[in-house]
Ligand SMILES: Nc1ncnc2c1ncn2[C@@H]1O[C@H](COP(=O)(O)OP(=O)(O)OP(=O)(O)O)[C@@H](O)[C@H]1O
């Protein structure tokens with residue numbers, strides 16, 4: 001009787017055997033419901049076996065095999081197995097992460113979605129000629145008539161005024177296209193490529209269809225997106241699928257719209273964690289069945305099955321959100337490169353500020369390099385200047401120079417952005433007489449003052465309370481918010497420039513995707529004069545009328561302990577500065593600092609990413625940090641710090657007994673932010689010059705660790721290639 005091996009979402013590094021009387025090879029890659037413990041679990045059949053690993057008499061039978069959708073193909077199972085192996089995570093947890101919940105539950109899922117191809121019908125042609133009175137419906141029809149049919153209904157809806165699509169269908173102005181032969185060509189008038197863009201597109205296409213990793217290093221505003229779209233167009237024309245990864249889909253509604261407009265006849269599937277279950281499952285099945293042409297999504301989209309895959313694009317490849325920080329701690333960018341190699345297709349990693357790992361690969365010719373030095377529209381890069389604030393009197397953190405520059409922009413009707421990467425009104429409330437500060441009771445962090453809704457809030461665990469009127473410790477009524485966040489700058493700017501429309505753009509102002517899109521629309525429509533924003537404003541946006549970026553409070557990150565801190569700061573400032581002067585008007589970036597001579601700022605002022613990268617890599621080489629070594633971090637947490645540290649000491653002893661030459665094992669230490677949500681955290685760092693040596697060791701070590709009995713209250717996880725050390 002056939003036995004199936006099932007990957008189940010349990011924290012154990014093994015698969016489970018079940019009896020399945022009617023199973024065959026064709027069921028490998030299918031979801032199943034199986035009995036587990038006293039309940040039922042959902043899993044994935046990863047193999048068929050002739051004999052069980054356990055006593056056959058104890059085997060239970062599967063409850064149900066989901067056969068409505070095609071099984072996941074062997075290359076997908078290999079991908080899941082690779083992620084489990086490389087990140088040392090249980091295969092069942094990888095599967096649980098990679099599959100949409102609806103599919104995994106073995107619900108009835110269908111890939112069918114009503115997204116027909118449309119064309120202008122006879123009634124529509126008549127309406128265009130009849131000289132009717134203007135209406136929304138007619139405006140949409142006229143706009144469509146400028147383009148080449150057919151279009152997907154979703155693509156029509158994504159256009160300006162696209163809400164009228166239902167109306168057009170009811171009137172018969174739009175009808176289903178006669179033949180479902182998606183002329184997958186790009187639609188609309190394409191911009192002429194710049195010489196650099198053209199050279200890049202040609203170089204990548206000329207290199208052929210096989211595997212190759214590319215770094216597309218293009219300055220901010222150089223038109224990397226246009227390069228992606230041209231490459232995608234070519235792949236679609238060849239009947240291949242394109243996978244496009246972006247760091248946060250909530251930050252890129254414009255990109256989705258741009259892709260949908262460019263490829264109006266293509267089936268575009270979005271995959272990200274913000275989708276409802278049904279939509280995510282449907283998109284996944286469309287990708288799996290080969291019907292989707294373009295899959296656009298955040299890191300989890302790297303797991304979309306793509307039978308016709310021809311190209312992978314990773315936009316803003318340096319972005320930290322590609323690395324999952326909980327559960328299976330995978331890097332979608334690194335998995336994307338592995339996948340491209342596995343499938344024999346090119347992968348393009350794009351950024352104005354590549355991660356130093358990627359930059360180093362390109363310099364050492366493991367990755368092919370394409371550089372865009374010029375902006376696509378603007379004549380120049382913005383002028384970057386430091387404002388030395390050491391002897392200046394600041395008004396709520398704003399220097400006279402920055403204020404004058406903002407005033408000038410207001411006069412000229414241009415937009416300014418004040419960048420401060422700290423939300424809230426002030427980072428802490430404190431009492432000047434007794435020294436009390438608003439500490440989070442559950443974390444080693446302060447409660448942040450939010451004046452907008454009069455709350456004290458922990459940005460780590462979410463714990464919150466009202467703002468006290470007097471010091472809880474000594475009763476003094478003179479307690480004060482100390483330091484500055486975006487709300488405070490926003491309030492002061494509104495006082496300084498009463499005639500200006502000040503708009504704050506941070507996670508508090510844009511809690512939902514809809515709020516975020518509304519903010520972006522307001523900015524694009526010129527409905528704001530001064531923006532106050534966090535890193536949300538730094539990524540990928542293109543507002544041609546924005547000509548000034550003022551940076552406040554950046555020095556705080558200059559001396560952070562993490563060896564990646566300078567890299568992150570440089571990337572962030574270069575990205576946010578890159579929002580200035582992207583259109584016809586020249587841009588200016590003013591950085592308020594007490595260290596105007598700091599090399600990081602000097603390289604930034606010259607837009608010299610390469611010089612900065614060389615300097616940083618030099619430092620990393622002498623310290624033996626990545627990319628010159630490879631790291632793994634074992635973290636443990638428990639209600640008491642001693643328990644976490646004790647576990648790590650034990651793990652360290654086990655490691656030392658089995659350690660090969662060349663493995664460096666550090667001492668367990670409390671994490672920098674030791675306490676989080678009532679748990680105390682500690683970490684143990686391992687390092688080796690060769691990845692293979694580290695990996696081989698980790699496999700043995702993890703097997704030992706899984707066998708240790710630990711206190712119920714203790715949790716531990718391994719993080720391979722950790723971003724924070
Ligand atoms: N060949 C071209 N002709 C005209 N306009 C172009 C061309 N290529 C790009 N653009 C325009 O230039 C602007 C910047 O392009 P895009 O946003 O793709 O830059 P980017 O390289 O992704 O920048 P960043 O890294 O800052 O996000 C956009 O408004 C885009 O429409």
Ligand SMILES: [Zn+2]
Pocket residue numbers: 440441442443445458459460461462463677
């Ligand atoms: Zn907290």
